[in-house]
Amino acid sequence: MTLSLPPTQNNRFHYNQYRCAAKNPLHCEQSQRSQESNLCSKCLFPSVLPEQSKLRGQRGTYVIEEFLTVRGLGRLYRGYQELEDRSVIIREYVLPTRCFNTTEIRQRQRAFAGLTGISLADGRSQDFRLITPYDAIADQSETRCYLITLDDYNAYSTLQSQLPQLGTMPAIQVRRVIAQILQSLELLHRQKFRLPNGQIEAQLVHGNLSLETILIQPQTEWHDEFVIYLTDLALWERLFIPTQLALPKLTIADDLKALGQIGIQLLSGKSSDSDLPCSPAFEAFLLRLIGAGQPFENLETVRQVFKQLPPEPISESKIAPIELEQDDPKHKINWKKWGLLCLALLGIGALVWWLSLTLRPKPRTSSERLVPKIESVSDIPSGRFNYTGEQRSLWSYVSRQKNLIQQGKNLETILQERQPKLQLNYQPEETIESAIEKVRSQQAEFLVTSLIDPVGAEFDTQNIAYDGLAVFVAFSYSNRDNSLPRFLNGQISFKQLKQLYTGEIQNWKQIGGADLPVRLYIPAEPELVRVFEQRVLRDQQSIQKFRKLRESSISELPTFDSLRQVLRDFEQEQVGSIAFGSLSQVYGQCLVYPLALIEGNRSPVAPLLLDSGKPITPQIDLCTAKGSYDRNFLAFQTQGYPLMYSLAVVSARNNARPPVGRKFASILRTIEGQSLLDKTGLIPLSKTQKNSLP
Template sequence: MPTKIPQNLLKAYLLRHNPPVRLNRYNLLGRFLWLKPILEEIKPELFPLNVEEETAITEAVVPYELLYIQYHCQTRNPLNCPFPQQAVQSDATATYCLKCSFPATLAEKTKLKGNRGTYTVENLLGRRGMGRLYRGTQLDDNQLVTIKEYLLPQKVFNNEELIQRKAAFISLAGLNLADGRIQDFRLILPWEAIADPTNLVEERCYLISKTKLDTYPTLSSYLGLNGPMTPVQVQQVLNQILQTLEFLHEQKFSLPSGQIQQRLAHGNLNVHSLLINEESFFIYLCDLALWENLFNSPNTLVTKPIPADDLSALGHVAFNLLIGKLVDPVSGEPLNPKNYLQWPPISPELKEFILRLIGMGIPFESASAARQALLKLSPEKQIAINSLIVEEEKPEQVRFYRTPLIIFGATLSLLLFGGLIWFLASKLSAKETTESDFLVCCIKDAPPLPNGRFNYTGEADGTWTYVLQNSNLIAKDETLERELQKRLRKSQLIYEPIDHIANSSATKDAVIKQVRAGKTDFAITTLVDKQSDDLTYKEFAYDGLVVFVNFSYSKRQESLPNALKGKITFEQLRKLYTGQIENWRELGGPDLPVKLYIPTETEALQIFEQRVLKDQASIDTFKSLWQNSKKETNSSKNILASPITQLSTFATLTRVIKDFEDDGVGGIAFGTLSKVFGQCSAYPLAIVNQGEPIQSIVQNNGLPINPTTDLCNNKGSYYPNLQLFSTGKYLLAYPITVVYARDNRRSAVGAKFANILKTRESQELLSKTGLIPLQPLAKN
């Protein structure tokens, strides 16, 4: 049953999400349905809601089922109830709710010890599925984690059930590809499961995730705050989820118990187990039934899910996304796709496709078959306002009478329209800047830039300057800048980068200040950590740092890639670049002195300091070592590790192989992947930071490269692992972004240029420069 919503909050929901109710209450505007599209567009500004109302709206859109009824919770669902958290806020040692004795939330700084680390709870994020989410920290490396707490409360589960479910949780909560490959298809998998089957008092189990993806909003939350998705967006969601289901349904997986399982179904696909990155419009799957169902009540009938169940569930998800809710907000009854009156205006082809997913037509044989059928559909178009007006007027049978009330109403509506027309115009203008984040085919299909001349900026020694202005990256004697300008019609973009100031941070700050002050129309930069009230950004490609050493074919057996087994840890890098290691034998390598190199790009140095060195003491030591090395020469081959040489990445690539083959020195360096990729004189090492090695380069067979891979003669058989960059699993990855002002009074050229850079045509050009595209590109 839906959670009961207080009357005043239900009214707020209706005002926000059902404008006809608002209009009919006043009876004057209710008959003028031609105003509905206008009011729909501006209703968030006309009817703002406070936090309490937003929460009620979310619950009204996505009501949760009753859980743990044995505890007589006042809200009838303890996982959503505020009292368990209030108990801990009043007394940090409290373990139970003072109202109903349900297990309280975890107190801040609670420590959880697992086999792969020790974690501390920072704060409660809320409920998702069958558990409560917390933000936490892994104490070993101070890395942020997400903790999901599952409950086996004593009033619901007896001792035998407690033991069995804890043991099953440890055995089932986690997946890896059976062949050892590392692939990511937007499926969020746990890092560690923590439970003690021998402890009959402990009612809790924990799932640790080492990715920020787990904190993204669910699709249910998205609908509660944004309303229904457009048919275009729903097609994009379907495409992504079907891709993930293909992967899940067709691969062999190894469970934590060692058991191999094939054709695994998600089994718990719904708007609560689908997460959305609203910036990139990527959809991620979480909370597999494999472990989520372990915490259902013992009386719940659970059957083993099959792939066909996932397709049916996906069809229901698509229907709910189009409607914008799960239940009728007035009657509380679930919306039913069999009721054709509840469907919004969409193409017959998309409607038939969703019905086939649900099972109300010829079912698809597999996720792969469904996705192929989806890709053959014509892209959905936004429905014009005029067609919406016709659809609304037909059932109403609007009849006009010459009465004073109607004349008054007409006058009032015209006044309202006159007062709001400028607002609608600004909204329609802004709407152009929020086009779908999925890839449009061609630059000509994207909203064009305004006519005229526009200036933008960036860092002079940054990634964008390199890929934009260097010849021969796109084609012989051709630059990306000229190629883009050819396609921009009557618009001209002038790039005026800012030279290096004192450090990378100062240069970046200067770039942002130019945009903020209105001295430039937008900027392209990296390392955008958060949005501000006056600026926003869009990602359009990825780059990242790679750590590399010499790759000598003539002396392969004695070379560093082979000795290091193709990997290096963050801790080893910290020791190397703070002068604590002077010979490679200290790391199990050959008896070679260490030589350190760093690039000239300030953004690369900043990332290395922030993500590898981390603490201020290590950064200060690194900078001191670097400054001192400027006073020394590196002409003698007997010089040991202490000097740090700063060169361009291309000069370093030549130097490290010469160091090894001519001077008997083992050089190590880092630089941007866009410059290192394909340069086979150096080997990019996999990085290790509390877990398995993560290699940024993958072969055509899906396996990471290794020291036996022929990087010179097999070019074209390996490429950057896009999934690692798009999900942030490669810890040295970063996005390239367009930064522009949140101000409708200023030109929208920045947002529109970002949309142009995200077209498939632009992404293919960017890929040629060495940048990593947002999504896989079709092979010719």
């Protein structure tokens, strides 16, 4: 089935000021690069960059390996980051001089550097399937800008390119696409975001949704299991549209209308269709999105209506059967010969397919570039360097506590033994603000911190592991009938936590538990308390109540001390104590029970899972069952655990300074480094890395 799709918004503009034979100089196969400049010798449009071209960014230098394709207003290249030997996808934008004057070019390059890239304002790391940049380069020597992304997702196929090859998408799969886009839009529209220039945006509009800005791993046929990614946010894409084109203000309604158009195009292959191959309810939903029915009030209404749609009927394929003519004795087909010919063709086709898989070069992916050994990290700067962090912090514990990995040694010592070239001196500060200032003033080369608060656009951050808050109560298997885990069914909601830590709940019977008075504990690490305030308490009124209660009724203890104290309170005083601390310190003991967490209307997420993949329950004796459960790696690595956070190396974005922080992060991101961090209780960065650990 061959489809002819309507042009997407990005393809409407083809730089008409340039007399390109292909009418699209971005992707002109006849383009011939001038020897003197990176311009087409025929029309003088900025040409495709040659292989081995180098681009210098804030986070390093990138080398172009090959040109891939054009998507919208940008070219895509595959490349790698020097020194780090990390695969990257490079997206190139051009500001051609016949479309932009000198002032416009400089203004847009400055804006590009300040707008390109977004992060959650509260410092959380959350996957909302939007391709976000690793680095942004505004090349002042040329009329070009570049986006660098780490994952191969940015080189995936667009739905625009897949649809003509595979035909229209079945309604069930279209609903899966709509559901995933809605999840991403919900985060974009509702969260506060910090831009690289420090500006906070209360909400963001994608503004550029189309089949061409939705990426999917290349398919051979439509199937149920796929993940889509949104890309090319209008926030920076619109910078490369000439000013003579009228650009309307973007609204949430634009995203919703685009969502409806995407659904209709996937179902019919056209921008509109009066008889869509789907249920009447789904068709009415899509028509409402594009404004052909009663408009939706907001995204929440869209989500609720979509959630309540009846299932799509499972129907037979609508592809029309091929009608065969009646046999004519004069032209009777010799089916035996045809069968042999088909078998021969199938055999040749299979051979060609196998050879193409065997002989063609495979693109390098991030997982293939994992460095196995710490000693393999090269180009270590010579000299002795200071780095910093927070005095009472997770990293101070992880790096200096002996016996976590090896008897009589700490992580600091082990890293020094395995990479003696890197000479580091850890000098922690009392507060995170002091540590950041120390890096800014060049008294320290980098800091290691739990990435809770934004550190600013002037700094580069590289995650090295994950951790999270574990909320726990006493676990006494001998007295389990009256224990809190049983009464709470092994879980607790954010609402209940807020009520407990603001003094609204003073006895567990108030929420259906045993008649036990409540006693509250918090960890001595300030960064963990900040996580709790930001994620659980959230509003200023609740935070103030908590801080006031902290002065009189909340005890502060190091996490290990609170483990013992919570159990002692229950067994000796019949007090129902509750505390929270880092999972890396709570995991591995059985004095307390870490509760599953419920955020809003979402399902509970347990920090620990049995080997079967099921969450632990209060009926399990955590002491005798040791070795049969572990941390919920997937929930942390996909940002699904509500109180997770990243541990990161933070260094100044200044190429004039030695790349000590980047090298330290590279060491910890090796398979060997991830194994060491895993043994301290931290969560490795990815499933691939976890499965590769020795």
